[in-house]
Amino acid sequence: MADKPSPHRPRRRVPTAAVAASALIALAAWGGPGTQGASAGSHIDAPSAMLDPEINAGDLYAFTSPEAPDTVTLIATYQSLRLPVDGVLPPATFGTRTHYDLNIDTRGTGRPDLTYRWTFRDEGQRQFLGVLNGQVDSLSSPNLKFKQRYTLEELRPRKAPKVLVRDAIAAPSRAGAVGMPDYGALRREATLAVPGGGKVYTGQAADPFFNDSREMEILKSGTELPLPFSPLQGTNVTVMALQVPKKALALNGDPARNPVVGIWATAARETLNVQPGGGGTPRYAQVSRVGNVIVNEALAPDNYLTPAAMFRGSPLGVIGGVADQFNTWDAAEDADNRQLIDMVTKLKGPKAFHATHPGLPAPQPNPRKDMFQLLMTGLSGKARCPVGEGTSCPIRTELNSQVMNADADADAFRPSEQLRLNLTTPVSATPRKGGFLDGDPQGYPNGRRLTDDPTHVLVRVAMGEPAVKEYAPLFRFTTSGPPTKLSSDFPYLADPHRLF
Amino acid sequence: MTGKTIKTLGALGRRPAATGLACVVVGAVTAGLLSLSPDAPPRPAHGNPAASAAAQDVPAQIDARRAWLREHPKDATVWAGLALGYLEQARRTADFSYYGRAEKALKRSLSLRPGNVTALVGMGTLANARHDFAAAERWGEQARRAEPGNWTVYPVLADAYTQLGAYPKATAAVQRLLDLKPGVAAFTRAGYELEMQGRTDAAEGALRRALEDAAVPAERAFCLHRLGELDWERGRPEQAYARYEEALRADPGAHAALAARAKAHAALGRTEAALTDYRTVTERVPLPEYVLAYGEFLDSLGRKDEARLQYEVLRAQIRLLEGQGAGDDLTLGLFEADHGDPAVAVRKLTAEWSRRKSALVADALAWALHRSGRSAEAAEYAAAAAQLGWRPASFAYHRGEIERALGRKDEARRLLAAALKTNPHFSPLDAPAARKALGGIS
Numbered sequence: 001m002a003d004k005p006s007p008h009r010p011r012r013r014v015p016t017a018a019v020a021a022s023a024l025i026a027l028a029a030w031g032g033p034g035t036q037g038a039s040a041g042s043h044i045d046a047p048s049a050m051l052d053p054e055i056n057a058g059d060l061y062a063f064t065s066p067e068a069p070d071t072v073t074l075i076a077t078y079q080s081l082r083l084p085v086d087g088v089l090p091p092a093t094f095g096t097r098t099h100y101d102l103n104i105d106t107r108g109t110g111r112p113d114l115t116y117r118w119t120f121r122d123e124g125q126r127q128f129l130g131v132l133n134g135q136v137d138s139l140s141s142p143n144l145k146f147k148q149r150y151t152l153e154e155l156r157p158r159k160a161p162k163v164l165v166r167d168a169i170a171a172p173s174r175a176g177a178v179g180m181p182d183y184g185a186l187r188r189e190a191t192l193a194v195p196g197g198g199k200v201y202t203g204q205a206a207d208p209f210f211n212d213s214r215e216m217e218i219l220k221s222g223t224e225l226p227l228p229f230s231p232l233q234g235t236n237v238t239v240m241a242l243q244v245p246k247k248a249l250a251l252n253g254d255p256a257r258n259p260v261v262g263i264w265a266t267a268a269r270e271t272l273n274v275q276p277g278g279g280g281t282p283r284y285a286q287v288s289r290v291g292n293v294i295v296n297e298a299l300a301p302d303n304y305l306t307p308a309a310m311f312r313g314s315p316l317g318v319i320g321g322v323a324d325q326f327n328t329w330d331a332a333e334d335a336d337n338r339q340l341i342d343m344v345t346k347l348k349g350p351k352a353f354h355a356t357h358p359g360l361p362a363p364q365p366n367p368r369k370d371m372f373q374l375l376m377t378g379l380s381g382k383a384r385c386p387v388g389e390g391t392s393c394p395i396r397t398e399l400n401s402q403v404m405n406a407d408a409d410a411d412a413f414r415p416s417e418q419l420r421l422n423l424t425t426p427v428s429a430t431p432r433k434g435g436f437l438d439g440d441p442q443g444y445p446n447g448r449r450l451t452d453d454p455t456h457v458l459v460r461v462a463m464g465e466p467a468v469k470e471y472a473p474l475f476r477f478t479t480s481g482p483p484t485k486l487s488s489d490f491p492y493l494a495d496p497h498r499l500f
Numbered sequence: 501m502t503g504k505t506i507k508t509l510g511a512l513g514r515r516p517a518a519t520g521l522a523c524v525v526v527g528a529v530t531a532g533l534l535s536l537s538p539d540a541p542p543r544p545a546h547g548n549p550a551a552s553a554a555a556q557d558v559p560a561q562i563d564a565r566r567a568w569l570r571e572h573p574k575d576a577t578v579w580a581g582l583a584l585g586y587l588e589q590a591r592r593t594a595d596f597s598y599y600g601r602a603e604k605a606l607k608r609s610l611s612l613r614p615g616n617v618t619a620l621v622g623m624g625t626l627a628n629a630r631h632d633f634a635a636a637e638r639w640g641e642q643a644r645r646a647e648p649g650n651w652t653v654y655p656v657l658a659d660a661y662t663q664l665g666a667y668p669k670a671t672a673a674v675q676r677l678l679d680l681k682p683g684v685a686a687f688t689r690a691g692y693e694l695e696m697q698g699r700t701d702a703a704e705g706a707l708r709r710a711l712e713d714a715a716v717p718a719e720r721a722f723c724l725h726r727l728g729e730l731d732w733e734r735g736r737p738e739q740a741y742a743r744y745e746e747a748l749r750a751d752p753g754a755h756a757a758l759a760a761r762a763k764a765h766a767a768l769g770r771t772e773a774a775l776t777d778y779r780t781v782t783e784r785v786p787l788p789e790y791v792l793a794y795g796e797f798l799d800s801l802g803r804k805d806e807a808r809l810q811y812e813v814l815r816a817q818i819r820l821l822e823g824q825g826a827g828d829d830l831t832l833g834l835f836e837a838d839h840g841d842p843a844v845a846v847r848k849l850t851a852e853w854s855r856r857k858s859a860l861v862a863d864a865l866a867w868a869l870h871r872s873g874r875s876a877e878a879a880e881y882a883a884a885a886a887q888l889g890w891r892p893a894s895f896a897y898h899r900g901e902i903e904r905a906l907g908r909k910d911e912a913r914r915l916l917a918a919a920l921k922t923n924p925h926f927s928p929l930d931a932p933a934a935r936k937a938l939g940g941i942s
Binding site: 324 | 577581617618621647649650651652653671674675678679680681682683686687690693694697699702705706709
């Protein structure tokens with residue numbers, strides 16, 4: 001076709017080639033929604049977030065620091081399922097123009113009274129291959145071609161932001177033994193003191209997450225899978241870990257009077273303001289949220305990302321569906337969020353599981369006040385569970401609801417989905433997976449230790465505990481974790497896995 | 501048909517000032533509104549391009565969904581997902597045949613689970629693709645009522661309201677999308693939105709954000725092409741050319757970028773290269789707007805017979821589209837105004853205006869009225885087209901000619917000069933005509 005068209009050739013073509021081809025021609029492309037893209041899944045979050053690993057929240061942990069019991073350790077993980085990069089694949093990064101927030105609610109309003117905010121900037125070019133020029137012995141090594149710096153701020157309503165750490169270097173993604181022979185040294189260098197007492201580590205670690213997919217699937221659908229399966233062994237996560245004095249968290253700085261704090265992590269991406277007169281100050285949109293990690297993963301009705309779905313070969317989630325929407329929800333509006341309340345209280349799994357175990361007692365009918373209490377108010381006899389009939393809550397244990405805080409206004413309490421931690425619960429000498437169900441009040445749902453398994457607790461509550469104990473033996477022989485040996489001091493996580 | 505076409509065109513050939521069509525269709529329409537399309541998938545990652553790219557393999561997704569449906573024919577969600585895959589594929593390949601398949605899958609999905617949002621969004625997307633914007637609005641609003649926090653609803657609404665000329669509603673839909681899902685789908689639409697508001701620098705910023713998030717070649721190419729269009733519309737053909745080149749390097753199948761590169765070649769005086777690109781793109785993807793641009797470029801070179809042939813192809817295609825239930829009276833109207841029967845153009849565009857009050861339709865109707873000798877009426881519509889902050893050179897040219905016909909010389913001079921200042925190359929036929937008209941105003 002490089003020759004000039006003669007008047008005759010195209011004329012001949014008009015009714016044949018070109019017009020025939022035009023039978024296949026659409027109108028000038030008029031876009032639809034960009035909704036295509038759901039892909040493989042596993043323990044993680046919503047389908048859209050999976051495609052944006054930087055803000056794909058993995059897990060949230062909160063516990064009394066075992067060797068420094070006047071402090072609390074908070075850990076948020078992102079970028080689950082990262083294979084060890086070994087300096088070959090692109091490093092696991094934190095998002096720039098992104099707020100990573102740890103939100104603390106001491107009054108039970110769903111609004112943070114305190115937020116720890118990480119923001120990152122890049123130094124050097126992000127590149128697909130070849131992260132290192134040579135061996136890296138320190139964070140400032142010129143052999144590290146790409147690094148990220150972060151600033152950590154403490155935000156309190158009506159107070160000026162307080163910078164805790166400015167422009168510090170985050171520990172890089174681990175490269176192999178040749179590139180980073182001593183990752184522990186890098187991690188020590190990246191573990192910084194925080195003014196007012198405390199420490200922060202920002203970087204990479206082995207993913208401590210574990211669960212038993214059989215329990216997960218029973219919770220979701222009531223189906224029993226043939227084999228235990230924990231998908232995350234050998235993978236790394238990006239981590240923001242913070243150890244702070246309990247006094248810094250508690251309402252009025254008094255953990256004795258006000259022992260309970262609620263915690264959830266959010267990530268917000270910078271977006272744009274196109275409204276007339278908009279622009280100017282940056283606008284942020286919340287794109288990720290995690291409190292009780294399992295809520296979105298196991299209870300969102302259209303989240304296909306389950307082990308069973310993987311076994312069936314279905315890689316599909318619903319882009320834009322409830323699991324995606326969860327990530328954008330404001331905790332302060334949870335109490336009025338019908339979609340969320342339905343998610344948490346209308347379970348499919350227990351009824352189906354009972355059907356295969358007809359000899360055991362039937363679980364409570366929906367809506368499930370006990371699940372509402374566990375996830376939305378915290379456990380206390382004083383909590384109110386306004387779902388179904390009446391407003392009283394079924395679990396009477398005084399454990400971890402902000403209604404227990406003496407200085408909190410009980411009338412201002414608003415149910416919202418948070419990870420709730422009682423700062424005064426002593427460190428348990430013998431941690432148990434079942435937490436309060438097994439006589440270990442320090443375990444999940446009272447915060448979450450690295451050795452806790454929320455799925456295990458939730459499935460047992462879903463099947464009727466603590467009132468109905470007949471199902472408990474079925475959940476006794478599950479996998480336990482974490483898959484890697486923890487370290488004895490902050491940030492407790494294992495060094496990232498490496499391949500070489 | 502051939503005889504009639506050629507006769508009409510023969511009549512037209514006597515008018516030297518022919519046609520604002522190339523500029524409107526290729527310049528303004530493609531860049532501004534009509535091809536609002538980046539199907540902008542969920543935000544891919546900076547750090548994980550490989551995984552994201554795999555996730556964007558639409559044919560593979562279609563296959564996976566079809567395989568799943570063979571085993572699970574009652575899965576309403578996956579039927580809808582299959583349809584969305586078809587629609588994305590239609591968008592990328594301009595293959596009309598996907599529409600029918602998409603519609604079938606969507607109906608199946610809705611019959612299995614009435615009112616499911618994924619299928620409602622699919623129906624809205626399909627209606628937008630067929631330029632039935634009122635239907636798209638209905639589907640989109642139904643979806644919004646069901647799940648107001650579902651971000652996939654808002655591209656449908658933003659596109660429909662933009663095309664219906666309901667600009668404040670379009671702005672609100674784009675903002676909601678930006679607040680729910682800052683990513684390629686949102687940033688590219690923000691680009692259009694800001695451009696229409698006349699905030700061109702901010703529009704460029706939005707497209708750069710989109711480009712940063714675009715990990716898939718087709719998306720990158722889309723963003724680069726759009727950035728090129730912003731340069732083009734501001735009279736920077738070299739920069740525009742570089743962007744189109746970059747887009748084609750990212751995705752050699754990016755037909756919009758290829759058509760755009762043709763016009764940039766032409767503006768830069770590289771006639772043979774322009775002809776080659778036009779020939780390639782019209783043979784590969786003979787979208788009416790590409791064929792028209794090719795025809796008008798041939799026309800501007802004095803190759804009238806070859807131009808006429810392209811116009812014939814265009815007519816045949818538009819008829820074919822109409823046969824498929826996908827009307828495009830805007831394009832047809834503009835074409836008739838410049839190369840056919842302006843009275844037909846007025847009829848078509850008046851009908852279109854009764855359906856949607858978009859600035860594009862206002863501009864086209866104004867031009868058709870003017871071409872029919874009804875310049876006084878035309879002036880009102882031209883003023884309506886200028887209500888937005890958006891000032892494409894072609895609009896200014898049309899308005900300038902209308903003012904000139906009405907004897908308002910100062911206004912005509914100002915507008916014609918503005919058109920040429922905005923983009924001296926805005927159309928191979930109209931830019932010279934504007935220059936001539938400007939020189940002729942005493």
